[in-house]
Amino acid sequence: MKKVLTFGVALAAMGSLVSCGGTDEESADSTSQATSAPEQTSAPDTEAPVVEDGVSDDGVLQVPQEFDTIQAAVDAASAGDLVLIDVGVYNEAVQVTTDDIVIRGVDRNAVILDGNFELDNGFRVVAANGVAIENMTAQNFTKNGFFWTGSTGYRGSYLTAWRNGDYGIYAFDSVGGVLEYSYAAGSPDAGFYIGQCFPCDAVVRNVVSEHNGLGYSGTNSGGNLVIIDSVFRYNRAGIVPNSGSYELCYPQRATTIAGNLVYSNNQPDTPAIDVALLAMGNGILSAGGTGNVIEKNRVYDHDRTGIGLVPFLEEDANDQIPTKDAWEEPCSESKLKDPVIPDGPLLWDSIDNVVRDNVLDDNRRADIAVASAGTDLWTLGNCFSGNTHSSSAPLALESLSPCGSALSADGDWVSGDLVVINWLVEVESAPPAVDYKTASLPDQPTDLENMPDASTAPAVPASSTPPVVDLAAVAVPDAVS
């Protein structure tokens, strides 16, 4: 009871989240719903203090051996503690509000949170800093598998998100993060998402995202944000950063997308939000993104573009597009400004992006492309160099807009134009979205790589400083044979 009581006292000042005098079970009930523990190895005596009930004060809180539920253990944990979850299926939606704790499954493929299409988020980390979640699966949640919001310092490692109703793994309004060695499939929005942050100071690395509406989405995010060494395949669209005034901190900017394997993102039978239908058939698509660097990716087998820089049309805009001199403004400042709702739609052009040294093949409309809907393309400042490709839109794109040179109206910017406005019409005949609950997915993987020494490795809370990525060492990945 000691740890629970301590936590309860800490919370007393801000409201009664836990029943301080109650049992572990009660404290869990107050913050999670529909909790049912897996078969236990020993039933805790709910009348006795936890410390006399076999809970050792070693900083490792074991579920279900010491706590009935994940929520009870999380509520009892203090900074630096490890919540270690044994094999089982847990019907919980866990809220995390304690800084600097680590929550880990002993077996990624056999520690499973299941929302049964009734619970909303597998884990929701609410303005708690430094929380790491490792080595487990979250499936069948109506919203997200793993979700951090309002947090500084977050890490998701060796996670599997399967068939969740919004995103697989989702970091919103959070900075200083790593999502790594993880897998997401079966969400109508993105498998992986980092949104509303600048600078984000985050890394997505060594992940696989497939059979989602979007492989990766990042609305209004960027600034030291790196997506690297990952696989995006069999989604409607692959990697799709975008701008929009429906969330704060626009525009999307300064994201590095490097060394990824992006292929066959034309999948017609996934769940999909409307934007995923619109973006369908593209490998890497900047939709109103700015200042991104897209390099050394291998991108092939797409119905539209391999790498496309296109505008994002926002009919229901909630603020004006900020002028360029405001793009360095951190999110913490820009979000405080009063919006000015425009009278008409906004066109967020893709601006100042660098596309270089990628290897592209069999992207049927164009391997590389830039487009707008009325803006002169040479004024946008995007550049293309060193890409292995056989088609582009406009036709001579690398000649027209090489990196390191000023762009001009000279040359043929018209021939081969993508005519991206047609996508707004073509979306009407796109294969319709499928309910995420019933969408056809491949067999759920049961042998995804586990965290090394999951049962014994010490707890390392998430750092707010992401790992330094050596971009010079990044190589174009091999194609799948």
Added chain:
Amino acid sequence: MTCRRARLAAVVLGSIALVGCAGDEATPNHTHGDLESARVMGRPTALHLGPQGDVGQFVAECDFSHSAPVDPIVYPGEPGASHLHDFFGSRNVVADSTGDSLLGSPTTCDLAADSASYWSPAVFVDGVKIDPILATAYYRAAVGVDGSKVVAFPTGLAMIAGDQSSTSSQSTEIVGWVCGGSSRRSSDLPVCATDTPLRLEITFPDCWNGEDLDVPGHRRHLHYSQDGACPNSHPVTLPQLTVAVTYPLSGEIFGLRLASGEPHTAHADFLNAWDPDRLETEVELCIRRNVVCGISDGRLDG
């Protein structure tokens, strides 16, 4: 008035069956069906404008459940007495539903803990019933309100926002039509772009007298906060609930009517039956601590 308007709508709509309105007219002295003017609750002095996320919030997305001529608040126990409503949230709503009876019932919302009921008048275009897609419920502190003061709705709290008897445009701070995720409300139907759905937004009062789950006339236990403060008569600060009902309509729309009458009779009802523990958790984590716990941007599954 409710019934007269519904009947008028039925005549206009020809063969569309708006079931039974005879109830209150056949029993004119019946105490049920009395609904005071919304004016007694005041109106918000400001709305949250711009992108979502300027203040902490939590969001429930609730698919359309069913339509029925019932109204557990205004016509309790009188099925058929009300105009036709579209229901969201609890699937089990009947005319004599209460907060307690709905607790734990199956729900169309995206979290099982929200078994509350949300309803709005049915929508017809040229006499054809248009089933809505979903209702999105945004819970946050009203503009200027100190979120740390907000307490959760008690189970069974009955709220009605908007005036179904209105003969002209209502305050857009309470009721308005929008396109997609835009926060700009208009009292007239807007022309929404092809891929941007029409939504009806209704903002509920956020101050409570602390005593009554409902009152005769269904209004006076509640009030809108004014300039960030609740009046002494209604000292308990609640989350400000805004419900947005999304319809599969866009472009220029002619001949839209509500079961309650012209588009300016728009209104919505809320009968709280959230799991009390989970609701308390949401209010604590998202509103009192001012964290954006979820976003719903008006975009749709494709």
